[in-house]
Amino acid sequence: MLQHIDHVGIACRSLDVAIERYGALFGVTVTSLEVNEAQGVREAMLALTPGQAAPLATYIQLLEPLADDTPVGKFLAKRGEGIHHIGYAVANVTEALATIGETGRVRLIDSKPRHGSMGASIAFLHPGDLGGVLTELVEPKAE
Numbered sequence: 271m272l273q274h275i276d277h278v279g280i281a282c283r284s285l286d287v288a289i290e291r292y293g294a295l296f297g298v299t300v301t302s303l304e305v306n307e308a309q310g311v312r313e314a315m316l317a318l319t320p321g322q323a324a325p326l327a328t329y330i331q332l333l334e335p336l337a338d339d340t341p342v343g344k345f346l347a348k349r350g351e352g353i354h355h356i357g358y359a360v361a362n363v364t365e366a367l368a369t370i371g372e373t374g375r376v377r378l379i380d381s382k383p384r385h386g387s388m389g390a391s392i393a394f395l396h397p398g399d400l401g402g403v404l405t406e407l408v409e410p411k412a413e
């Protein structure tokens with residue numbers, strides 16, 4: 271079901287500082303910069319495999335909260351900067367949610383897909399049922 275790591279989400283206080291750091295250290299550049307009001311973030315996607323077709327690409331996703339009372343804002347207050355979640359690519363997020371939901375072993379934060387980075391359809395699974403790892407299913411936008 272899980273095809274590859276689509277992205278690693280990293281919570282940061284300043285997106286600009288984090289983008290500069292990753293560029294200076296690793297030479298990675300911003301593929302996409304977006305504000306996602308529903309998720310409460312300003313975010314940058316930095317491709318590790320530039321040139322790959324979207325379904326195969328892997329990204330570092332830098333996340334800056336839009337406010338303190340957002341998921342990333344609360345995470346920063348409790349834990350500080352660091353890895354916030356892992357996003358796995360799936361072929362069909364609706365089907366993946368249904369299959370995982372049927373197990374009854376994990377709380378589905380999203381029962382239906384939501385809008386994610388770069389036009390992807392996404393859904394989150396609760397970290398409390400996944401060994402403390404906030405897990406995101408990502409169906410990348412078809413090319």
Ligand code: MC0
Nearest residue numbers: 279306309341342344345354379386387394397402403404
């Ligand atoms: C919270 N917890 C985490 C966590 N965030 N554990 C691991 N990783 C995280 N990122 C833990 C807390 O430490 C706490 O554990 C418990 O979950 C409850 O935390 P809370 O601070 O009271 O927060 P809640 O319960 O209000 O919300 C937690 C929850 C939420 C994971 C349900 O953050 C959520 O819905 N996240 C999914 C959406 C999201 O993260 N959006 C931002 C990225 P203890 O042990 O103290 O009880 S948007 C994005 O990434 C998009 C745009 C994209 O990829 O395309």
